[in-house]
Amino acid sequence: MRRRVWSSFLRVMLILLLCGLDLSVPRAGAARPAGAAGPGTRLKVAASPYEPYVFTEDGRLKGLEVDLLDLVCAANGWSYQVELLPFDQMLDRLEKGEADVGLGAIYRTPGREARLLFTDDYVETGLVVVTRASRELASLRRLAGWRVGVKEGATGQRVALRMQAAGDPSITVVPFGSTEESLAALRSGTVDAVFNDYLNSLFLISRRYAGELTIAEGSWGPLFLSRERLSIAFGSGREAERADFNRVLAQLKKGGTLAHIRRKWLPEEMESDLERIAAWFLAAAALAALVGLVLLWAWRRNLRLKFLRDSERRYRDLIEKSPLGICLVREGTVVYANQGVLKLFGCASPADLSSGFVQALIAPGERQGVEAQFREGRAKDAGEQDFDTVGRRKDGSLFPMHVRLAQVDLQSGPAFLAFLEDVTERKRAEAALRESETRLRLIVDNVHEIIYYNALEGDPPALKPLFASRQLERILGYPPNYFTQPGHDWFEAVHPEDRSLVRRKLQELLASPGPATVEYRFLHRTTGQYHWVEDLAVPRLDGEGRIVGFFGVARDVTDRRAAEAAERRRHRQLLSLVSSAQAMGGFLDLRGAARTICEAALLGVEARMAWIGLVAPESVELAVLASAGLDEGYTSTVHVRWDESVRAQGPTGRAIKSRHPVIMQRDDPAVTPWREAMDRRGFVSICALPLLHEDTVRGALTVYAGEAGTFTQDAVELLEIFARQAAMAVVNASLYGEATATIEELAATNRELQRTRDELLTGLDGLRRSKESLRASEEAFRVLGSHSSDWVWELGADLCFTHSNGWVSRLLGYAPEEILGRFLCDLMPPAEAGRVRTQMGGEVGGRRPLRSVLAVYVRRDGAWTVLATSAIPIRDASGGFRGYWGICREAVGREAEESLQRAVRAGEESRKRTN
Incomplete structure (x- = not known):
């Protein structure tokens, strides 16, 4: 294109320099018409091949309209790009505004002038009838009964259809996709005539159908169906470009350049009827005018020489400047x-x-x-x-x-x-550009990120990699030019689960251009592992604001994502530990505590289901206590045993027998009894842990995961914590049950004593017997207390000790008689005593039972210990308060440790305030 424009420019300049043709070109610095398109305008040209106006030969675009467009673009400083289309599609592109200029011998009809902008006409032509040379046509009426070929969508088709509809003459219209097809059909005899453009017919007949086809002629020359003018069509909104085109076209007409172009491409130019009549007239008058012409010759010669000298001077000035x-x-x-x-x-x-x-x-x-x-x-x-x-x-x-x-x-x-x-x-500028490119290349090749550029091509638009820095091979194992080669689709290396995210992000960028970041997994070519990539894409826009590609920076964030995942895992584990610790605080509801521990285990290791089973007395089958997660009836059919049967060879049975954690996969033969149920729920691996307390197996915690690598060493250690907490919950619940039973026995004894006393009070005669019965009941209480494995005591109405069994000596080191007459809080550190009075004030004041109150006591040797205290009020026959019967036992576990630490801190703070 550039060489063609330059070639045309050289030819024009040479003509101006040597021949002095009268072609006016805008001078440098001359004012342009208001609103005209300036240099640098790039036109989108839709062209319909039609010889000799527009056609390709040896891979180059040629033709009369092509030469004309080249000259006009050179004069205006324009450039253009061409798309070859069928004639009707070319017109459709112009009407829709998808093209700026249309080429292809477009007849300037009223209908088209209403929809398009036409330049001034550059040549006159018309619609003629082409026949075989052996079958000439002297009159249009002789077309009756003929088959007429036309180019689909062209003016010839409209004229033929109108003639066919009128029936004068009666013809059969045969449409073709191109003029060449219709002329070939005429030569072969498929049709009898073709309606076609006059100049195009002359061109094609002279080149391809000489002696075979001819243009029908009448008495006054060719038989014209219509007279037409050819113009260049512009799309609506291109008034400025049309004005500039007409200005240059007028100059080309005036200087004779347009006539030169027409002679180059047209075998002969069409003469109008008036010109032919004038030719006859002039021939008759030639002799009479000869004398006048001779007389005028000398005068016109001098005038022409003056004009040439003036013209040469003007153009020499143009070249000089x-x-x-x-x-x-x-x-x-x-x-x-x-x-x-x-x-x-x-x-x-x-x-x-x-x-x-x-x-x-x-x-x-x-x-x-x-x-x-x-x-x-x-x-x-x-x-x-x-x-x-x-x-x-x-x-x-x-x-x-x-x-x-x-x-x-x-x-x-x-x-x-x-x-x-x-x-x-x-x-x-070129040297500076090369230096800038060298610096840029140095930066691109040495940064830690991947620098790339992807073009946006196709419909629907798709990304085509054009450049990637060397870091692509260091980070992801691909050579820099790997994805620019055919057959290597970069999108195939994106993790299948992330492709929809990448597509959605691309659509968002196309809808709303702007920098955007997306993270996805990309396959490493060497290791075969997926790496996490953070991709920052910046759209590149053309002059019309449309996205034509993306500059991007990508970096490997696999380590960061792994650290974030580890942090999330630690956070989940912390939440699960907190949840299980809270469950321990409510050990009175053993089933609820077990369910909470199962839920904490699922959260801590991201598993699908967990359950806790207890070793039942006199049975070898585990009793399911609670479950969490995707149970769906699984635990009702699990039937885990710890004997030598098949159902004892699974992970839970082995964990109970070995007293160690056991991990199995679904493919392990020992899992066969449960495999079908596991597959329905998507369980892939199992981890079972024994519930151990003082070397005794209390039950098992069994956890199921959907992935094979879930139960890592860290995960098993976390589950062991949950298993110990579950074992402690079971033990605490058992101890609480024993304590409750003891208290209930004491309460029953008290009720019996009260009933006996009431019976004694009914009569004076039974007083002695009542006293003896009372002493017997109290003796029975004391005997029962002396045989209990816990510290059993009695408080009077003044809340001082009135009785204690011998276990106070084992727990606190005091003899029973040493604490009689003392308050319960007298055996506690001062700060702890104040806290307990505050905590138990409501229950004691309301004479309500005390349940598992944890408090720190001071032993006789000064050591501190934590006891769990439970008590029920003693009432007489009339319901009056007589004191408390209570029981204390040594508390163990996390809450006991926290109570002891709290008491130590309170004591230190008290001493600081005293000092």
Whole structure:
């Protein structure tokens, strides 16, 4: 395209310089019409191939309209891109605004003028009838009964259909996809005639169908169905470009260049009927006018010579004032040089160039190369040559120079028209650009991130990698040019689960352009592992604001994602530990505590289901206590045993027998009894842990996961904590049950004593017997207390000890008689005593039972211990409060440790305040 425009420009300049044609070109600095499109405009051209107006030959676009468009674009500083389409699609693109210019011999009809913008016409033509040479047509009426071929969508089809509808004459219309197809059908006899453009028919017949086809003629020449004008069509909204086109077209018409182009492509130009009549008339009057013409000849000759001299002067001024250096070189001698050449080389006059083009203007080291360019141009008859060299000014200074040579033929022989341009600034810019590119390449190759560019192509749009930095191979194992090669789709390396996310992010970017970040997994070419990638994409927009590609920076964030996952896992484990610890605080509800521990285990290791079973007395089958997660009836059929049967060989049975954690996968033969139920729920691996307390197995915690690698060493250690807590919950619940039973026995004894006493009070005679019964009941209480394994005591109405069994000596080191008459809180550290009074104040004041109150007591030897206290009130027959019967036992576990630590801190704070 660039060489074609330049070639056209050289031809026009040569004509202006040597022949002085009257073609006006806008002068530099001349004002443009208001609203006109400026230089740099790029037109979208839709062209329908139609010889000789638009067609391709040897891979190049040619034709009358192509040459005309090249000249107009060169004059206006425009450029264009061409898309070849069928005729009806070309018109449709123009009407929809998807193209700016339409080419292809478009008839300027009223209907089309209502929808499109047409330039002034550049040639007249018309619709004619083409027949076989052996079957000439002298009148349109003889078309009756003929089969007429037409190009689909063209004016010929409309005329033929209108003629067919009118029935005058009666014809059969046969449409074809192109004019060539219709003419081929005419030659083969498929149709009898073709309606086609006159000039196109002349061109095709002269090139391909000479002697076979002909244009039907009447008495006055060709039989025209209609007279038409050909114009260039613009889409709506392109009024400014049409105005500029018409301005240049008028200049081409005036200067004769348009006529030259028409002669180049058209075998002959159409004459109108008026011209033919005038030709007859002029032939008759030629003799009479000959004398007048002779008389006018001398006068017109002088006038023409004056016009040529004026025209030559105008165009010589234009060349002299050109910013380019222009000179004419013949046989190495500069025969003409404009002011641009003299200014460029610092010469005062053309005499300074008398030594020759090469000797006067070219640096010594470049002269052989330039002479070789001249020789090559003469030998090959090259039309144009472009090359860079080094110019030498008159003062000896050197500068980079670009030379364009065009060989021309003068009357005195062949010569070269040379255009010279100082490219010092361009060379500096190129050097700066190369240096900038080197720095950029250095940065891109040494940053830790992957730098890339993806073009956006296709419909629907898809990303096509065009560049990637070397870090792609270091980070992901792919050579930088891997994804630019055919057959290597980068999207296939994205993890299947992340592809929908990447597609959705791309659609969001297309809808709302702007920088965006997305994280996804990408396959490492060497290791076969997926790496997490953080991808920052920045859209690249064209001049119309449309996205044409994406610049991006991608970095490997696998380690960061792993750290975040580990942090989330630790957070879940902490939450699960807190949850299970809270469950321990409510051990009175053993089943609820077990369920909470199962839920904590699921949260801690991201498993699917967990259950706790207890060892039942006198049974070898585990009794399910509670479960959490995807149970769906699984625990009701699990039937785990710890004997030597098949159901004892699973992980839970083995964990109970080995007293160690056991991990199994679904494919393990020992899991066969439960495999079907596991597969329905998606269980892949199992971890079972024994509930151990003081070397006794209390039960088992069994956890099921959906992935094989769930039960890592850290996960098993966490589950062991839950198993110990579950074992402690079972033990505490058992101890609480024993304590409750003891208290209930004491309460029953008390009720019996009260009943006995009430019976004694009914009569004076039974007083002695009542006292004896009472003493017997109290003795029975004391005997029962003396045989209990816990510290059993009694408080009077004043809340002082009135009785204690011997276990106080084992727990606190006091003899029973040493604590009689003392308050319960007297055996506690001062700070703890104050806390307990506050905590139990409501229950004691309301004479309500005390349940498992944890408190710190001071032993006789000064050591501290934590006891769990439970008590029930003693009432007489009338319901009056007489005191408490209570029981204390040593507390163990996490809550006991926290109570002891709390008491120690309270004591230290109390001493600090005292000091």
